[in-house]
Amino acid sequence: MTTTELPIFNRADGPDKVTGTGRYAADISLTGMLAAKFKYAGIAHGKIVKIDTSAASAMPGVFAVLTADDVPDVRYSAVIADRRLFAKDVVRFEGEVVAAVAALTPELAQAAVDSIEVTYEELPAVNDIESALAEGSPLVHDQFDTYGVTDDTRMAANDAYVSTLSFGDAEAALKSADIVVSGRFVADASHAVPIEPRAVVAQWEGNKVTVWTSTQVPFDARNGICETLEMPANRVRVIVPHLGGGFGGKCGFHFEAHIAALAKAARRPVKLVFSRMEEFLAPDRRREGMVIDITTGLNSDGTIVARKAWIALDNGAYCSDSAFFPQMAAMHVLGPYKVPNTHVESHLVYTNHQPSGSVRAPTAPQGCWAVETHTDELANAVDMDPVEFRKLNCVGTGDAGAMGQVYEEIALQECIERAAAAAGYGQDLPENEAIGLAVGWWPSFPGASGSYIKLDGDGSGQIITGAQECGTGAVMTLPYLAAEQLGMQPEDFELVYQDTSAAPYDTGATGSQTLLNNGRAVQEAAIMIAGQLKDLAAEHLEASAGDIVLADGAASVAGSPDRNVTIAALAEIAGGGELLIGHGSGAPPDYPDNAVGATCLGDQGVAAWVGPQFMCHAARVRVDRDTGVARVLNVAAAHDNGTIINMTGATGQIEGGILMGIGQALTEGTQYSDSGKQLNAALLEYKLQTSADAPEISIEFVQINTPGAGPNGAKGLAEAPNVPTAAAVSCAIAKVIGEPVRQLPMTAERVWKTA
Amino acid sequence: MSFAIASSVEEALEALDSGARPIAGGTDLVVGARQGKGGLPESIVAIDRIAELAEIGVADGGLRIGAGVTHARLMTEPAVVDRYTALADAAALVGSPATRNVGTLGGNVMNSSPAMDTGAPLMTFGAVAELRSTSGTRTVALDELWTGPGKNSSQENELCVALVLPDLGERAGSAYVRLEYRRAMEIAVVGAAATVQLDADGNFESARVALTAVAPKIIEVSGIADVVAGKANDDALGALVYAQAAEQATPISDLRAGEEYRRHCVGVMARRAVEAAARRASGETIAVPVNRALGVGANA
Amino acid sequence: MSENTELENLELKVNGVSYPLALEIDRNLSGVLRTEVGLTGTKEGCDDCECGACMVLLDGQPINSCSYLAVQAQGRDITTVEGLIDGDELHPLQRNILAAGGVQCGFCTPGMLMSAQALLERNDSPTEDEIRIGLSGNLCRCTGYAKIVTAVQATAVELRS
Numbered sequence A: 001m002t003t004t005e006l007p008i009f010n011r012a013d014g015p016d017k018v019t020g021t022g023r024y025a026a027d028i029s030l031t032g033m034l035a036a037k038f039k040y041a042g043i044a045h046g047k048i049v050k051i052d053t054s055a056a057s058a059m060p061g062v063f064a065v066l067t068a069d070d071v072p073d074v075r076y077s078a079v080i081a082d083r084r085l086f087a088k089d090v091v092r093f094e095g096e097v098v099a100a101v102a103a104l105t106p107e108l109a110q111a112a113v114d115s116i117e118v119t120y121e122e123l124p125a126v127n128d129i130e131s132a133l134a135e136g137s138p139l140v141h142d143q144f145d146t147y148g149v150t151d152d153t154r155m156a157a158n159d160a161y162v163s164t165l166s167f168g169d170a171e172a173a174l175k176s177a178d179i180v181v182s183g184r185f186v187a188d189a190s191h192a193v194p195i196e197p198r199a200v201v202a203q204w205e206g207n208k209v210t211v212w213t214s215t216q217v218p219f220d221a222r223n224g225i226c227e228t229l230e231m232p233a234n235r236v237r238v239i240v241p242h243l244g245g246g247f248g249g250k251c252g253f254h255f256e257a258h259i260a261a262l263a264k265a266a267r268r269p270v271k272l273v274f275s276r277m278e279e280f281l282a283p284d285r286r287r288e289g290m291v292i293d294i295t296t297g298l299n300s301d302g303t304i305v306a307r308k309a310w311i312a313l314d315n316g317a318y319c320s321d322s323a324f325f326p327q328m329a330a331m332h333v334l335g336p337y338k339v340p341n342t343h344v345e346s347h348l349v350y351t352n353h354q355p356s357g358s359v360r361a362p363t364a365p366q367g368c369w370a371v372e373t374h375t376d377e378l379a380n381a382v383d384m385d386p387v388e389f390r391k392l393n394c395v396g397t398g399d400a401g402a403m404g405q406v407y408e409e410i411a412l413q414e415c416i417e418r419a420a421a422a423a424g425y426g427q428d429l430p431e432n433e434a435i436g437l438a439v440g441w442w443p444s445f446p447g448a449s450g451s452y453i454k455l456d457g458d459g460s461g462q463i464i465t466g467a468q469e470c471g472t473g474a475v476m477t478l479p480y481l482a483a484e485q486l487g488m489q490p491e492d493f494e495l496v497y498q499d500t501s502a503a504p505y506d507t508g509a510t511g512s513q514t515l516l517n518n519g520r521a522v523q524e525a526a527i528m529i530a531g532q533l534k535d536l537a538a539e540h541l542e543a544s545a546g547d548i549v550l551a552d553g554a555a556s557v558a559g560s561p562d563r564n565v566t567i568a569a570l571a572e573i574a575g576g577g578e579l580l581i582g583h584g585s586g587a588p589p590d591y592p593d594n595a596v597g598a599t600c601l602g603d604q605g606v607a608a609w610v611g612p613q614f615m616c617h618a619a620r621v622r623v624d625r626d627t628g629v630a631r632v633l634n635v636a637a638a639h640d641n642g643t644i645i646n647m648t649g650a651t652g653q654i655e656g657g658i659l660m661g662i663g664q665a666l667t668e669g670t671q672y673s674d675s676g677k678q679l680n681a682a683l684l685e686y687k688l689q690t691s692a693d694a695p696e697i698s699i700e701f702v703q704i705n706t707p708g709a710g711p712n713g714a715k716g717l718a719e720a721p722n723v724p725t726a727a728a729v730s731c732a733i734a735k736v737i738g739e740p741v742r743q744l745p746m747t748a749e750r751v752w753k754t755a
Numbered sequence B: 001m002s003f004a005i006a007s008s009v010e011e012a013l014e015a016l017d018s019g020a021r022p023i024a025g026g027t028d029l030v031v032g033a034r035q036g037k038g039g040l041p042e043s044i045v046a047i048d049r050i051a052e053l054a055e056i057g058v059a060d061g062g063l064r065i066g067a068g069v070t071h072a073r074l075m076t077e078p079a080v081v082d083r084y085t086a087l088a089d090a091a092a093l094v095g096s097p098a099t100r101n102v103g104t105l106g107g108n109v110m111n112s113s114p115a116m117d118t119g120a121p122l123m124t125f126g127a128v129a130e131l132r133s134t135s136g137t138r139t140v141a142l143d144e145l146w147t148g149p150g151k152n153s154s155q156e157n158e159l160c161v162a163l164v165l166p167d168l169g170e171r172a173g174s175a176y177v178r179l180e181y182r183r184a185m186e187i188a189v190v191g192a193a194a195t196v197q198l199d200a201d202g203n204f205e206s207a208r209v210a211l212t213a214v215a216p217k218i219i220e221v222s223g224i225a226d227v228v229a230g231k232a233n234d235d236a237l238g239a240l241v242y243a244q245a246a247e248q249a250t251p252i253s254d255l256r257a258g259e260e261y262r263r264h265c266v267g268v269m270a271r272r273a274v275e276a277a278a279r280r281a282s283g284e285t286i287a288v289p290v291n292r293a294l295g296v297g298a299n300a
Numbered sequence C: 001m002s003e004n005t006e007l008e009n010l011e012l013k014v015n016g017v018s019y020p021l022a023l024e025i026d027r028n029l030s031g032v033l034r035t036e037v038g039l040t041g042t043k044e045g046c047d048d049c050e051c052g053a054c055m056v057l058l059d060g061q062p063i064n065s066c067s068y069l070a071v072q073a074q075g076r077d078i079t080t081v082e083g084l085i086d087g088d089e090l091h092p093l094q095r096n097i098l099a100a101g102g103v104q105c106g107f108c109t110p111g112m113l114m115s116a117q118a119l120l121e122r123n124d125s126p127t128e129d130e131i132r133i134g135l136s137g138n139l140c141r142c143t144g145y146a147k148i149v150t151a152v153q154a155t156a157v158e159l160r161s
């Protein structure tokens, strides 16, 4: 990468961010504000015998000390209501909040927390996914049957959820296959690691509370407060200042209610700022560890005839949004392949670890790593080149995928060809280097989403959207869509976002859905204003509204461009009258028929995908055989993400996703002690890739017309690039050392041991 | 708590006499306190503005490097890069540009971590630490200075003022190599330094090798001089160095690496360090740090 | 920190402005900049001096302000991200990092800009690898660094001409 040419991309939040004037949650200070600190369990599993907060409450400068007894007794969660704000009776992971303190300073709050005495009767920690499923394993939730979950989604004692995907007759097809290859793959848990540790500030006025928080999903945060503190939505206002990254780690509802409750009890604004260690230990979001057994049957010509798989996912102590993980993991272990006979059984397993939750393409990088490493073994078994093998077996336009969904126009085959070509696949390389290639996929997630737009009297516009910006630029791209409909410039619009009391609902910066869903809403709102402008112009220009064209900041009559009036002039007219206000929510595209031939236990609606995204990464890797240290030299990425609206933003997502993928491949993995505690909850020991490690990256988008996609044919984008990188690196390492590394991350020591 | 900024060694020594602990760059001291590894000392004297401690000068044909010299300076100072290249290799690997900008040689040595990067090179040079207190100056050999992880034999009131490096003689060369999982911001999982002298034919006359992070302190590999004497810089020699180093290492298993892997890798590092040192001794220029120049591990 | 009652009276010079302050000795510079001095552009992202979000310049050279005693910075020129702008005119690094798309969430950006500034002060024509090593103490989770490196290259070219 030696180019010094700069593409143009104007982020509305750009000047705030480069000058240091943009405020993030930790930058907010309010008069009279107190500092919050949490008392954490500190052990992985134990019965609470006694909590003594008397010393803390008696400390001067301490304004509130809360435990489970001080808040409504509400069990909550996205899918399985298995947790409370504060641990009650039992602690189930080391980062579980047992008590919270608000005091004059952070130091004082910490001293008060340290003075809280909790007596535990320690229980055996469930520290491993597989033994958790074994008969006689200690239970993480011994009251599971009272949580109101239907029993058929449970097969073993610590199952939180089970999903099976079945199509055709895998058993019979495997029996008659020419070649059968099996493999086991184990992925360690990992973390999202946004560079901003989260912060929350809460302030009450009367019976209403305002919470500033670093969340990707302000409406989820609001709803969580409403549910746990038993308040109506209209009295809870969640505002997200600039957000310092999320990657899923800041999805979900976490600590907003704790701080709101503290502020209420203390009658003062309260602020919580996490240390990095807390950011590693406490949120119920990390990337799940997985164990994957795959067996695939082939015909001697290399066509896949059947696949069986067994998957176990480490859910940790509580169920966040993770209930869809088993089915999602199963889809990734099947992969974007034509597999006529399948059977996958997938368990989401409770352990005494930090809870898992959606982190950038949950389950996909691990599943893809396993299946793509396995795919190279399949190709070897029939003596085929891995690229040819994939071209033979991957889905193309009109093909039916593993669960029977028939794909309309897709570009996976072309992605494979382009990535291989860009990487120089097939060239002669030094003996310690190889190019590995992997394919991956990811769905788009249609959902409800709303936006308002107003044009003020001076002709300047504001988009007031429920969508949340976490850095990806997705929200920053919305002005392009509005401007396009109104014949204006993106710079004519400012954004008002991340305030639940100002804007309509949106799912948030999750599931790569912003442009797909909110983009539609913004377009619809803009179209509404366009209609108003055309009516006004028609009157002004004495033409019919149907003949008015909006372009270049003016309304003119089609065919006679000198009969025109500026949009600013129309806005001024409207400013004294009906006002230019648009709103939109746009109907989400229909899901494809979900049950296509599948018999699914624990169906979570992800066995058939709307607007599926496809990608292929080819990674050139050098391995130091003596030490096992691997270094990625370059990555060629080819993506089908539909239409690309903001090229700079899109390539930025891919570059960031690839680097995160390399981290997952080589250095990022959570290590646990025998007692279930994280050993590497710090950035020196949990190693992200640095600028010095980042490889050269080339990117190509195969832009095709995807039926059922979002605005202008765009699909999601932010998660996709995270899917196949670790897999491509794995395939390359296996080529160099002659054997796949079956554990993720493929640390130097593991590579050395395998070689 | 109290804090003072010393402007001379004498001022610093007086402060030490009354119980203060020195702070130079603070990259061990303050970072450790922030991580909760133990609070700051009650009384602190800053020594980073003492001009004398930042001096580098010739002494007895060798080099005397002030304890306050930063890693950023060590990695670019011609006298160090040309003659004590292993030290420049090590300094160039420390932390990030910011760490190297304020972190000092004296701080690295006196922090006495078994994972310190400048320790192994200094050991193979036969360097000594110059310690000074209000009652005088003494020099201490490094294997007597370091006594265990984070421990050294200096007195509370002694300041390390300099490291004194002897002349290495004709046809000498040195190199420091460490295992890294990524190309920056690493800590030595294991490392090795070598200083070698060649004879007129280009064969080894003698060599010293020291190892990082495989024992409670930096250790020197014994018997290396005998192993290499008269031999050429080739694969057979490398295998012998590997075996000697791996055998003498007493590494632990922890979250960064297992015992077996560490033992193997320190052998590899020792072999590579000796090979690079010999190439340098024969007149070849290998840029600092060796890790990056030679493509060792992730550093290629 | 809570037990400290002794305060040290001192002056810190930040972006050319002197701030008379009374501080506990164990206060880190980043905390003082963010609270007493009131400049929140300097960020804090870790506990072990690994992320670089807190990077500021001390006499023109980069330091991790999270791990530097505020009292030790007296008498030196401290530059934070807020000191880069010249009136209303963005510094070329600020302008170029925006134009290149090197800002996503922006949390690493202030520290990244300070490291880049120090690098270009030392070396007006860095190679790509020198830039990558020069920024290696600043973690960015969003961008993959490519566009940041491009911005530094573009700035070097601009400043040389």
Ligand SMILES: Cc1cc2nc3c(=O)[nH]c(=O)nc-3n(C[C@H](O)[C@H](O)[C@H](O)COP(=O)(O)OP(=O)(O)OC[C@H]3O[C@@H](n4cnc5c(N)ncnc54)[C@H](O)[C@@H]3O)c2cc1C
Residues within 6 Å of the ligand: B021, B022, B023, B024, B025, B026, B027, B028, B029, B030, B031, B047, B067, B068, B093, B094, B095, B096, B099, B102, B103, B104, B105, B106, B107, B108, B109, B110, B111, B115, B116, B117, B118, B158, B159, B160, B161, B185, B186, B187, B188, C048, C049, C050
């Ligand atoms: C992000 C990061 C990365 C790092 N990477 C590395 C690395 O790769 N390799 C490595 O070896 N180290 C590394 N370190 C550790 C540290 O930077 C070095 O050890 C550095 O040389 C310490 O120097 P200092 O001046 O900052 O020491 P300080 O922290 O100021 O002092 C360290 C100790 O030595 C004492 N001391 C300091 N100077 C003297 C003196 N002249 N006489 C007597 N006692 C003295 C102090 O009282 C204190 O106990 C890293 C640190 C950080 C924060």
Ligand code: FES
Residues within 6 Å of the ligand: C043, C044, C045, C046, C047, C048, C049, C050, C051, C052, C053, C054, C055, C064, C065, C066, C067
């Ligand atoms: S806050 Fe991370 S290095 Fe200073």
Ligand code: FES
Residues within 6 Å of the ligand: A195, A244, A245, A471, C102, C103, C104, C105, C106, C107, C108, C109, C139, C140, C141, C142, C143
């Ligand atoms: S832009 Fe988000 S961490 Fe760099």
